[in-house]
Amino acid sequence: MHNRLVRVAMIVILLGVLAGCGDQRILEKQGFIYSIGYDWLAKGKSAEGSVPGNKVKKDQLSVTVWLPVVSAESGRQHPLILQTVASTGKEGRFRLAKQTELSLASGQMRTALFNLQLASRGIMPYLDGFMRDPAVSQRLKIVVVDGTANEMLKKEYPSHMNTGPYIDHLLEKEVMNNRVPESTLYSFMRDYMDDGVDSVAPIIKQQGTHIEASGIALFDGDRYISRIDSDQTLIFAFLKGSFKYGEINIDLADQERKGEKAMFSSLAGNSKVKIKTLPGERLYRADISIKIHGILLEYLGDLQLNMESDKERLEKAIAAHINNEAESMVKELQKLGVDSIGIGKHVRNSLSYKEWKNIDWKAVYSNMDIRCNTKVTIQSVGKFEK
Amino acid sequence: MSLLAKWLRPGKDNKNATHDAESIEQQALLEQYPTLKIMQDLFADCADLIHWSWPESQLDMLYFSHLAGNEEFAREISEPFRSIAPDEMEEVLSRSQYKPALDCRSASKGILDGNVCLFHKGSAYLVSVSLPETRSISQSETETSINGPHDGFVESVLINLSLIRRRIRSTRLKALKLQVGEVSKTDVYLLYIDGLANAENVQEMKKRIELVEIDVVHDGNMLVQLIDDHPNSVFPLFQTTERTDAIASKLAGGKIVVVMDGSPSAFSAPSSFFEFFASSDDYYQRWAIGTMTRMLRFIAFVITISFTALYVSVTTFHYEMIPEDLLITITQSRSRVPFPPLYEALLMEITIELLREAGARLPTKIGQTIGIVGGIVIGQAAVQAGLTSNILIIAVASSAIASFVIPSYVMSASIRLIRFGLLLMAGLLGNFGIVMAIAIIFIHLSGLTSLKSSYLTPVAPINLKDWLDIFIRAPFSWIQERPSQTRTPNKRKTRIKQ
Known part of the structure; x- marks a missing residue:
């Protein structure tokens, strides 16, 4: 009884006294980095953040962070943008931390922006740092900036007080609409590590007073190689796999049909890849069958859509159009040598591990015969029919 | 610290010693045949004790007027003895309600229970006139109900017993009378339904109540702490309630119920942690x-x-x-x-x-x-x-x-x-x-x-059938068994004979 009482009393006292020690991160003393941007500074250029007038002597990195801060006096929230020049990402964080009374915390980071120049030199060193830090969310979005991340974060957009959430929400919506692929730290690293697929990331660009998603960045390993423009991104989504929502404008105009246009909405569908082994040099053939169904919102042309036969003709025309675009995109990807669609995964799955290891996938891929086969179903042509 | 520890651990040897010294003297006194003189000595300095005497009929009586009901006093004392000839006295006193008291112990206890003690020619008789003041039956303040019955227990154990008996009209509802408190001598009734309650549980509970060593027990919640398995735990181990319907359902589930005089809280045992989250209102919805x-x-x-x-x-x-x-x-x-x-x-x-x-x-x-x-x-x-x-x-x-x-x-x-x-x-x-x-x-x-x-029944040990009446309130037709925690000999509901 004696011992027990003493012990219990000690524990209670210790709990009271010790509370407050240890690795505390009290909320209002943290500066939550919302967006972090990395820009490449080539030798000889002058950069903000370095000593004014001085030229950068060696290749360096500009690190910019955007964070929401609440001022203790007014209780209001305002954005805080910090920028520094460093030779590595970690050094950048270290220098940034000196510029504020808050301790910089990366546990609420939503977007990591890399400018094109930096991305084409490889982003793995930075992603590696994110992966090591347990506080960084796996859902951190990896984004490529056309321009500089610094300018994008620093600029004030008249209709958006907070640039960080603006970029984040914009991307979330674009992903929902299948206009850009989802690219989180997790999915990027997964595709990076996987040997049958290459990573992709959205590209955003500052356009006057707003930011827009301007395409898809194609990576070879961790290096940016090329891009898919924004009007082609839905085709990429068709090729990539199942999708639940999207809108596409199709211009069917050619010699026969002048000014025929269709706006196809509420798209849903999936694509399947079948691999066939061929004799001879070209080893494998991939058949991508894409199935799309949706609602025709707008149609400018001569066909009478309430007639079944005309509807079928339009379906076929749209399918042919999409098929065309898809095949040319695949060709383009093959030429670049990046397997962003993930054909390699399907090839690998059709082989034994030993066989897969024995082939030189990059070489096989660029020579492969890949065909697309698109089927389009128009579910409805609108609320009323003539 | 050691002082604190000593103070916390009741010194058993000390207490017994003083207790014994006191009782030897008292014991001798209590064994004697009650006479007016001895009884007056026993109740010395009790100003509220009334001594009424009729010298012409050689009748003396001692009683507490505040324990007596007016009607009862008139019926048993005033009317029979008002105009009585001295020779008729013996005949009146031989009626059955006048019980002869054989020693001071029973005589003094009788007076304390609300009897009148009559002394006539060296013999002592007790006659009950008690009607203790009680609160009328009302709704419990701590456990109000919206839909269900509104009667709650009161401070009188007899009224409480009557409330329970009115809900369970069975000869199998047994009530063992026990006593707790060296000074207070509080009546405690242990209730169970024969054939539903586990006999070992009944014996165990009886033993625990009999072994309680304390001067005064004021309330059921206090008694619980004296007899439960882990007095130092912060969690209550027996469920106390002031609701009559709750107690009736516990009894029907094979649990043991204890009601105590002077307390509106009855408690049931064994109880599980999850039972404390159930209310009788759940069954009326x-x-x-x-x-x-x-x-x-x-x-x-x-x-x-x-x-x-x-x-x-x-x-x-x-x-x-x-x-x-x-x-x-x-x-x-x-x-x-x-x-x-x-x-x-x-x-x-x-x-x-x-x-x-x-x-x-x-x-x-x-x-x-x-x-x-x-x-x-x-x-x-x-x-x-x-x-x-x-x-x-x-x-x-x-x-x-x-x-x-x-x-x-x-x-x-x-x-x-x-x-x-x-x-x-x-x-x-x-x-x-x-x-x-x-x-x-x-x-x-x-x-x-x-x-x-186990306090965590029916989670550990697991019993999924019990979950129907613990985590959810399943339709009555689904709940076919009595709670396993009671170890009842009759698992299936609606059956009482083996």
Whole structure:
């Protein structure tokens, strides 16, 4: 009884006294980095953040962070943008931390922006740092900036007080609409590590007073190689796999049909890849069958859509159009040598591990015969029919 | 420290010694045949004892007028002895209601129980005229019901027994009469239904009550602490209630019920932790509604113990967990607060407890004032003065409200106490601390027993059939068995014979 009482009393006292020690991160003393941007500074250029007038002597990195801060006096929230020049990402964080009374915390980071120049030199060193830090969310979005991340974060957009959430929400919506692929730290690293697929990331660009998603960045390993423009991104989504929502404008105009246009909405569908082994040099053939169904919102042309036969003709025309675009995109990807669609995964799955290891996938891929086969179903042509 | 320990451990040898010395003298006195002289000596300095004497008929009587009912006194004493000839006296006294008292012990006990002690020519007789003043049967203040019966137990054990007997009209309802309290000699009745209650349980409970060593027991809740399996645990191990319908259903489930004179709280045993979250009202609603309310109480339990602790751990350690939209709001409300989250939370929790305690003891009208003052002070002034954050107020208030959802007042008080442990652990180690504290609670709970059966029944040991009447309130046709915890010889409901 004696011992027990003493012990219990000690524990209670210790709990009271010790509370407050240890690795505390009290909320209002943290500066939550919302967006972090990395820009490449080539030798000889002058950069903000370095000593004014001085030229950068060696290749360096500009690190910019955007964070929401609440001022203790007014209780209001305002954005805080910090920028520094460093030779590595970690050094950048270290220098940034000196510029504020808050301790910089990366546990609420939503977007990591890399400018094109930096991305084409490889982003793995930075992603590696994110992966090591347990506080960084796996859902951190990896984004490529056309321009500089610094300018994008620093600029004030008249209709958006907070640039960080603006970029984040914009991307979330674009992903929902299948206009850009989802690219989180997790999915990027997964595709990076996987040997049958290459990573992709959205590209955003500052356009006057707003930011827009301007395409898809194609990576070879961790290096940016090329891009898919924004009007082609839905085709990429068709090729990539199942999708639940999207809108596409199709211009069917050619010699026969002048000014025929269709706006196809509420798209849903999936694509399947079948691999066939061929004799001879070209080893494998991939058949991508894409199935799309949706609602025709707008149609400018001569066909009478309430007639079944005309509807079928339009379906076929749209399918042919999409098929065309898809095949040319695949060709383009093959030429670049990046397997962003993930054909390699399907090839690998059709082989034994030993066989897969024995082939030189990059070489096989660029020579492969890949065909697309698109089927389009128009579910409805609108609320009323003539 | 050693003094404290000594004070906590009752010195058994000492107590027995004085007790014996006292009793040897008394014992001798009590063994004697009662005479007016001896009885008057026994009750020396009892100013409220009435001595009435008729010298012409050689009749003396001793009694407490405040224990006697007017009608009974008139019937048994005034009328028969008013105009009586001295030679008729023997004949009157030989009637059955006048019981001869053979020693001082029974005579004095009789007087204390509300009898009149008559002395005639050296013989002593007792006649009962008792009608103790009692509160009329009314609704229990702590366990009100919306739909069900409104009668609650009162302080008189006989009335309570009659309330139970009226609900269970069976010869199998047995009542063992026991006594507790060296000084108070309080009557305690142990009730069980023969054939439903486990006989070992009955014997065990009887033994425990008989072995209680204490001067006075004032209430059922006090007796529970003297006889339960783990007196040092914060959790109540036997369920106390003032509701007659609850007690009747416990008896029918094969449990043992103890009612005590002078206390409106009866208790049933064995009880499981989860039973404290059930209310009889659940059975008077449609089963879906009853189930919903019952689940709501378990949610309330989680909210009570964890809400404030989570606030502390998240704002102190785990800012990553806060959703984006809440982050700025919480930071804004925290930004003006001068204390670390733990002290902020302790301040508010203690204030709420102060308010609750102040409100509980005060008369209703002043209690309302306290509520309003407290509500304004806590709700607005504290935030405006920058002492606490809005979000914390919401956390503290919702966990306080949730704690009142739990129908058993005793359990709700226990839970409010362990909440502070969680709070401290959260301030010390964050979520890890919360998990640790919850683990400690569960380790403790799973070590507890109620009348030698596991306190966590029917979760450990698991019994899925019992869940129908513990976690949900299943339709009556589904609940076919009595609770396994009672180890009843008759598992199947609606059957009493073996």
